[in-house]
Amino acid sequence: xxxxxxxxxxxxxxxxxxxxxxxxxxxxxxxxxxxxxxxxxxxxxxxxxxxxxxxxxxxxxxxxxxxxxxxxxxxxxxxxxxxxxxxxxxxxxxxxxxxxxxxxxxxxxxxxxxxxxxxxxxxxxxxxxxxxxxxxxxxxxxxxxxxxxxxxxxxxxxxxxxxxxxxxxxxxxxxxxxxxxxxxxxxxxxxxxxxxxxxxxxxxxxxxxxxxxxxxxxxxxxxxxxxxxxxxxxxxxxxxxxxxxxxxxxxxxxxxxxxxxxxxxxxxxxxxxxxxxxxxxxxxxxxxxxxxxxxxxxxxxxxxxxxxxxxxxxxxxxxxxxxxxxxxxxxxxxxxxxx
Amino acid sequence: xxxxxxxxxxxxxxxxxxxxxxxxxxxxxxxxxxxxxxxxxxxxxxxxxxxxxxxxxxxxxxxxxxxxxxxxxxxxxxxxxxxxxxxxxxxxxxxxxxxxxxxxxxxxxxxxxxxxxxxxxxxxxxxxxxxxxxxxxxxxxxxxxxxxxxxxxxxxxxxxxxxxxxxxxxxxxxxxxxxxxxxxxxxxxxxxxxxxxxxxxxxxxxxxxxxxxxxxxxxxxxxxxxxxxxxxxxxxxxxxxxxxxxxxxxxxxxxxxxxxxxxxxxxxxxxxxxxxxxxxxxxxxxxxxxxxxxxxxxxxxxxxxxxxxxxxxxxxxxxxxxxxxxxxxxxxxxxxxxxxxxxxxxxxxxxxxxxxxxxxxxxxxxxxxxxxxxxxxxxxxxxxxxxxxxxxxxxxxxxxxxxxxxxxxxxxxxxxxxxxxxxxxxxxxxxxxxxxxxxxxxxxx
Numbered sequence: 180x181x182x183x184x185x186x187x188x189x190x191x192x193x194x195x196x197x198x199x200x201x202x203x204x205x206x207x208x209x210x211x212x213x214x215x216x217x218x219x220x221x222x223x224x225x226x227x228x229x230x231x232x233x234x235x236x237x238x239x240x241x242x243x244x245x246x247x248x249x250x251x252x253x254x255x256x257x258x259x260x261x262x263x264x265x266x267x268x269x270x271x272x273x274x275x276x277x278x279x280x281x282x283x284x285x286x287x288x289x290x291x292x293x294x295x296x297x298x299x300x301x302x303x304x305x306x307x308x309x310x311x312x313x314x315x316x317x318x319x320x321x322x323x324x325x326x327x328x329x330x331x332x333x334x335x336x337x338x339x340x341x342x343x344x345x346x347x348x349x350x351x352x353x354x355x356x357x358x359x360x361x362x363x364x365x366x367x368x369x370x371x372x373x374x375x376x377x378x379x380x381x382x383x384x385x386x387x388x389x390x391x392x393x394x395x396x397x398x399x400x401x402x403x404x405x406x407x408x409x410x411x412x413x414x415x416x417x418x419x420x421x422x423x424x425x426x427x428x429x430x431x432x433x434x435x436x437x438x439x440x441x442x443x444x445x446x447x448x449x450x451x452x453x454x455x456x457x458x459x460x461x462x463x464x465x466x467x468x469x470x471x472x473x474x475x476x477x478x479x480x481x482x483x484x485x486x487x488x489x490x491x492x493x494x495x496x497x498x499x500x501x502x503x504x505x506x507x508x509x510x511x512x513x514x515x516x517x518x
Numbered sequence: 519x520x521x522x523x524x525x526x527x528x529x530x531x532x533x534x535x536x537x538x539x540x541x542x543x544x545x546x547x548x549x550x551x552x553x554x555x556x557x558x559x560x561x562x563x564x565x566x567x568x569x570x571x572x573x574x575x576x577x578x579x580x581x582x583x584x585x586x587x588x589x590x591x592x593x594x595x596x597x598x599x600x601x602x603x604x605x606x607x608x609x610x611x612x613x614x615x616x617x618x619x620x621x622x623x624x625x626x627x628x629x630x631x632x633x634x635x636x637x638x639x640x641x642x643x644x645x646x647x648x649x650x651x652x653x654x655x656x657x658x659x660x661x662x663x664x665x666x667x668x669x670x671x672x673x674x675x676x677x678x679x680x681x682x683x684x685x686x687x688x689x690x691x692x693x694x695x696x697x698x699x700x701x702x703x704x705x706x707x708x709x710x711x712x713x714x715x716x717x718x719x720x721x722x723x724x725x726x727x728x729x730x731x732x733x734x735x736x737x738x739x740x741x742x743x744x745x746x747x748x749x750x751x752x753x754x755x756x757x758x759x760x761x762x763x764x765x766x767x768x769x770x771x772x773x774x775x776x777x778x779x780x781x782x783x784x785x786x787x788x789x790x791x792x793x794x795x796x797x798x799x800x801x802x803x804x805x806x807x808x809x810x811x812x813x814x815x816x817x818x819x820x821x822x823x824x825x826x827x828x829x830x831x832x833x834x835x836x837x838x839x840x841x842x843x844x845x846x847x848x849x850x851x852x853x854x855x856x857x858x859x860x861x862x863x864x865x866x867x868x869x870x871x872x873x874x875x876x877x878x879x880x881x882x883x884x885x886x887x888x889x890x891x892x893x894x895x896x897x898x899x900x901x902x903x904x905x906x907x908x909x910x911x912x913x914x915x916x917x918x919x920x921x922x923x924x925x926x927x928x929x930x931x932x933x934x935x936x937x938x939x940x941x942x943x944x945x946x947x948x949x950x951x952x953x954x955x956x957x958x959x960x961x962x963x
Contacts (some may be wrong), residue, residue, distance in 0.1 A: 227632040230584055230627060231624040231628055233585075233588070233624070233626045234624050241591070241614055241617050244594070245607060248602060251595050251606060252603040255592070259913065269588055270585045274581055274935075277577060278581075278939055283946040284942050284946060295628070316822075330915050349887070399650070476683070479685060480607040487611065487614035487617070487618065493619045494618055494621075501629075502625045505636055506628070506632065
């Protein structure tokens with residue numbers, strides 16, 4: 180029971196990081212797609228919240244090393260390179276965004292910060308996806324014969340990068356959906372709506388690419404998927420949400436489209452989780468996969484972690500709600516008047 | 519470069535970089551809260567301008583601190599996976615609480631920075647205070663984890679595995695209190711003097727500038743009180759280290775032989791090979807007194823330990839001298855300030871005093887870096903004191919110098935940019951409060 184509670188909080192942190200932190204990265208990608216006109220809107224939308232949204236990732240890391248230390252250690256060793264690149268991206272994105280906003284003098288250096296912000300908004304989620312893909316793929320070999328086998332092959336492959344691309348697409352899609360409600364300019368709204376729709380279609384095709392590349396890399400992802408009724412259910416839900424999202428976009432239902440889009444992303448995450456469960460890291464043949472159960476810390480540790488998470492949530496969630504109400508609350512009334 | 523050295527350097531650079539921003543994040547919200555409090559109470563615009571100007575700096579520092587802290591939480595595993603595999607379940611507890619504290623801090627900061635027009639003044643002031651309180655709490659939790667590495671508790675080490683894990687006992691380890699107090703006060707000393715020094719230097723150009731005068735008074739008051747308290751906490755830390763980690767005390771003092779009535783060695787260059795210290799000032803019996811409260815107490819020397827378990831003596835000793843030297847200088851300036859403030863207000867903005875405060879600008883941060891060098895290098899060769907050696911915790915990935923180069927390049931770049939941003943903040947900062955005098959000067963230029 181203890182482990183399940185910890186797994187729940189780990190899952191929750193990943194879901195929140197994707198839904199909020201992910202969308203902050205997506206906003207940067209969106210700026211590349213849409214051009215300079217949206218810079219203000221995007222800066223205004225993510226400015227007050229990105230640091231809070233970022234903390235979910237820190238929570239994921241803490242839960243991993245406290246509750247599943249062998250998983251944290253194995254990832255750190257074999258996925259060192261993509262993790263490091265993701266960290267560089269996290270540093271560059273956060274600092275460039277803040278420096279851009281808080282530079283006392285606005286001149287051409289602002290364009291440099293902006294360029295760094297945009298580029299790092301692409302490759303940070305790309306490597307996040309690569310890491311997730313590598314955990315699933317099963318090419319992590321704890322006793323490698325040489326450097327490439329130990330530290331490159333696990334993540335430098337078609338499947339991991341397909342997952343990376345899929346992650347970037349989903350994050351950008353979420354950002355486009357969220358940003359519709361952040362602007363009152365009709366032109367911008369319809370541009371975001373169009374981008375959201377295109378990205379949703381792109382996600383379907385890149386999703387197919389993920390399965391195809393899995394097959395190519397020797398991972399039977401499709402049959403693993405079809406073996407699980409829950410994964411099928413989630414896939415069905417994600418598909419059914421497609422027309423629902425389109426309908427809500429058509430009618431400018433700001434809140435509804437956000438809920439549908441978030442629902443779709445959560446469905447995809449849950450399907451992935453269920454296919455993997457109880458494994459967290461799949462390893463090469465001959466080595467036992469690292470699961471929630473064979474890597475779990477002793478109960479004494481898990482108990483303390485659960486206390487910290489439960490009490491922490493009771494403090495954090497009301498604070499987060501208040502933050503959102505102060506900065507995003509206006510949109511609820513705004514969307515009503517637009518109907 | 520050897521992998522172990524590369525990893526240690528990377529960890530040191532990452533910590534050394536992060537700690538500056540962490541200190542500012544802990545102390546600066548309180549400075550802003552004082553300024554905002556005065557604005558709400560007196561209605562003087564200069565105080566709100568001050569709080570706003572400071573908050574722009576804080577936004578830059580906080581973001582840099584948040585992301586560099588994230589890097590550290592991954593680097594623990596990237597560089598020391600074996601350590602984390604064993605230590606994670608034992609010393610993870612303070613990190614799990616730090617997560618909450620950091621969360622509250624980030625939320626409150628968003629409200630503070632972007633909420634000037636959206637929140638009522640007292641609510642806004644409250645969010646600033648929450649940033650400070652949760653920042654200090656974050657720091658105290660993180661220090662608990664580090665203290666555990668110095669004073670491992672809450673488990674039994676049997677055949678290279680930890681059993682009977684008790685995370686609560688690990689969190690409340692013997693070193694936590696002394697380290698947390700020393701670090702928290704240090705953050706206030708460094709930030710107080712850093713900010714006061716900067717405004718003092720600006721006052722040298724424009725001595726009647728109201729903005730900088732108010733800023734200096736708030737920052738130096740905080741810095742002075744903290745600097746006066748710090749030696750007391752330092753004394754407590756020293757006695758604690760003497761008790762728990764005699765090898766560290768011996769290294770930072772370059773105390774080679776066990777003896778009664780041991781001399782306090784000030785300055786000098788230790789020579790490990792011949793076990794002596796050159797060019798040092800010695801105060802008889804003082805080390806015994808400082809370590810154990812008795813001029814004749816026995817102080818354990820490095821000779822009691824096998825040489826391969828000695829911390830690097832030279833680095834630890836010099837870092838300690840720098841920390842103490844900088845600390846005492848700031849304490850002296852702090853005492854002077856409080857005396858002037860109390861008795862001789864007309865001396866507060868004299869040129870020589872402003873210079874003195876200006877010189878102190880980097881001193882607090884230098885002391886913090888030196889202090890961390892003492893505690894981290896002084897723990898070597900252990901990563902978990904007397905349980906696990908640093909070299910045994912190292913990642914199996916070869917070529918660790920390349921991540922090191924990347925991190926050096928990244929943090930060097932950020933250091934340059936943050937300095938440049940601060941310069942630009944400063945030059946646009948106080949135009950409204952410029953005195954006629956200064957205007958004439960700039961016009962002449």
